[in-house]
Amino acid sequence: MRHLTELPAWNALWQHFEQTKNVHMRDLFAEDPNRAERYWLEVGGIMLDYSKNRITDETLALLMDLAREAGLPERIKQMFHGDKINPTEHRAVLHVALRNRTNAPIKVDGEDVMPKVNAVLERMGRFAHAVRGGEWLGYTNQVITDVVNIGIGGSDLGPLMMCSALKPFGHPRLRMHFVSNIDGMQLKETLKKVHPETTLFVVASKTFTTQETLTNALTARAWFLKYANSEADVAKHFVAVSTNQKAVAAFGINPANMFEFWDWVGGRYSLWSAIGLPIMLYLGEENFIEMLNGAHLMDQHFKNAPLEQNMPVLLAMIGIWYINFYGGGSHIIAPYDQYLHRLPAFIQQLDMESNGKQVTLDGQAVAHETAPIIWGETGINGQHAFFQLLHQGTHITPIDLIASLEKRSNLPGHHEILLANVFAQAEAFMRGKTAAEVRTELAAQGLPESEIEALVPHKVFVGNRPSNLLLLSRLDPRNMGSLIALYEHKIFVQGVVWGINSFDQWGVELGKQLAKTILAELTGDTPPQAHDSSTARLVQLYRQTNCE
Numbered sequence: 001m002r003h004l005t006e007l008p009a010w011n012a013l014w015q016h017f018e019q020t021k022n023v024h025m026r027d028l029f030a031e032d033p034n035r036a037e038r039y040w041l042e043v044g045g046i047m048l049d050y051s052k053n054r055i056t057d058e059t060l061a062l063l064m065d066l067a068r069e070a071g072l073p074e075r076i077k078q079m080f081h082g083d084k085i086n087p088t089e090h091r092a093v094l095h096v097a098l099r100n101r102t103n104a105p106i107k108v109d110g111e112d113v114m115p116k117v118n119a120v121l122e123r124m125g126r127f128a129h130a131v132r133g134g135e136w137l138g139y140t141n142q143v144i145t146d147v148v149n150i151g152i153g154g155s156d157l158g159p160l161m162m163c164s165a166l167k168p169f170g171h172p173r174l175r176m177h178f179v180s181n182i183d184g185m186q187l188k189e190t191l192k193k194v195h196p197e198t199t200l201f202v203v204a205s206k207t208f209t210t211q212e213t214l215t216n217a218l219t220a221r222a223w224f225l226k227y228a229n230s231e232a233d234v235a236k237h238f239v240a241v242s243t244n245q246k247a248v249a250a251f252g253i254n255p256a257n258m259f260e261f262w263d264w265v266g267g268r269y270s271l272w273s274a275i276g277l278p279i280m281l282y283l284g285e286e287n288f289i290e291m292l293n294g295a296h297l298m299d300q301h302f303k304n305a306p307l308e309q310n311m312p313v314l315l316a317m318i319g320i321w322y323i324n325f326y327g328g329g330s331h332i333i334a335p336y337d338q339y340l341h342r343l344p345a346f347i348q349q350l351d352m353e354s355n356g357k358q359v360t361l362d363g364q365a366v367a368h369e370t371a372p373i374i375w376g377e378t379g380i381n382g383q384h385a386f387f388q389l390l391h392q393g394t395h396i397t398p399i400d401l402i403a404s405l406e407k408r409s410n411l412p413g414h415h416e417i418l419l420a421n422v423f424a425q426a427e428a429f430m431r432g433k434t435a436a437e438v439r440t441e442l443a444a445q446g447l448p449e450s451e452i453e454a455l456v457p458h459k460v461f462v463g464n465r466p467s468n469l470l471l472l473s474r475l476d477p478r479n480m481g482s483l484i485a486l487y488e489h490k491i492f493v494q495g496v497v498w499g500i501n502s503f504d505q506w507g508v509e510l511g512k513q514l515a516k517t518i519l520a521e522l523t524g525d526t527p528p529q530a531h532d533s534s535t536a537r538l539v540q541l542y543r544q545t546n547c548e
């Protein structure tokens with residue numbers, strides 16, 4: 001297997017980087033009046049303006065060469081075909097099957113997975129109709145008013161992000177709550193807001209072994225049983241979503257109340273599966289299907305469009321340009337939309353848990369950077385906080401600015417101010433402000449020459465800071481489906497080029513193992529084990545404070 005750094009395009013890109021690294025985007029725009037038009041792509045209701053990147057046609061051509069040399073077209077085929085492209089867990093990676101709206105067969109181990117995908121989708125639909133329509137009743141025959149999803153990571157962030165993003169489509173009677181933290185205060189605060197007779201708990205865990213989720217679910221169950229007439233009432237208020245039927249039954253949830261998914265759905269890619277049950281409960285079956293349709297649209301585009309006009313591929317390869325050549329170690333997700341406030345957290349897990357890897361598929365240490373650090377915040381709030389560093393700090397920090405074109409709130413002036421800020425930020429990142437411009441501005445204010453000269457270095461913006469602008473024609477289920485599928489595929493492409501496995505997550509295991517050992521020490525079940533002096537001291541401090 002040839003490694004990335006041995007590929008001809010990799011070396012060609014290094015040469016190209018040396019030749020072009022100081023070119024300013026301002027000049028690229030000046031040289032090409034059609035740049036904005038040429039570096040623009042639309043897929044369904046998603047528009048991408050990638051013109052404000054430090055790229056030329058040659059950069060893009062070389063990046064696409066790299067993608068080809070890394071075997072991307074073949075890997076895309078393998079994923080859609082159901083091949084076991086997650087070798088460390090011997091699994092196929094088939095979130096695309098969950099939204100395969102054509103129903104064309106996709107086989108894993110010779111079995112078409114589509115019938116079972118559709119069967120679960122239908123069961124979810126029936127259940128959602130019953131809850132939303134007021135036919136599913138609690139133990140005192142009252143309709144459900146509150147849904148509490150108990151899950152963590154991929155079993156929390158996807159449904160939470162989608163329900164927040166699509167709040168205007170939510171059922172007016174249903175209030176959605178998400179409990180992920182083992183800090184008991186989150187559950188306690190949630191339980192204060194809900195009533196046992198009208199609350200449905202969705203216990204969501206792919207493995208059904210996650211300590212945080214099972215502990216929260218047991219506590220919620222104990223709380224419920226304080227009010228219920230009998231254990232039998234649990235069936236009306238607790239459902240499970242999992243791949244692990246045995247563990248669900250052992251936990252005390254009737255498998256009849258379990259919605260299934262499969263090991264070929266990664267946790268962080270699972271919102272399209274039964275893990276999306278809270279989304280369907282809140283938005284309804286039609287809107288959930290619309291979300292799947294939007295994702296399917298992006299899947300088809302990803303599968304069929306030439307690499308040069310392929311939105312996930314472009315985003316991925318432009319990302320690689322910064323990460324591997326400019327040394328840009330972080331990437332910002334900045335939605336200009338309050339409803340998208342959990343999108344940065346969602347993309348953070350999606351990207352960093354997938355591509356935060358240091359060995360290639362054949363177990364060799366990588367010779368290059370992999371996933372960037374993903375962080376972010378709603379853009380408008382970020383502007384009044386960390387954007388200073390983006391404009392004048394010393395790092396290269398590519399940013400995805402995300403906004404909806406359609407005005408939703410009818411509060412006069414708000415949407416215009418919001419969009420004026422997105423467009424202005426993108427322009428400022430690109431153009432910057434030269435010393436000459438600063439001098440002219442300060443002179444117009446009548447400042448004396450000496451003060452102008454003292455201020456100039458502080459007021460100069462170097463610019464040349466890359467951004468992608470992703471515009472949604474409208475924030476709706478279909479476009480959200482397309483947007484999330486876009487990021488999923490972008491991350492896949494980067495993983496393929498880096499030659500890593502994007503679909504396992506061994507890196508989260510060590511902390512879990514150690515926490516188990518330490519937990520037994522904190523509770524006094526086992527005597528303190530051999531630890532480093534810092535950890536031993538912390539364990540001792542806890543015991544002194546809470547147990548002695």
Ligand code: F6P
Pocket residue numbers: 152153154155204205206207208209210213267268353505508
């Ligand atoms: O600890 C990481 C992780 O395994 C994630 O990959 C996953 O999304 C999350 O925990 C929750 O896992 P589960 O759905 O099995 O409870």
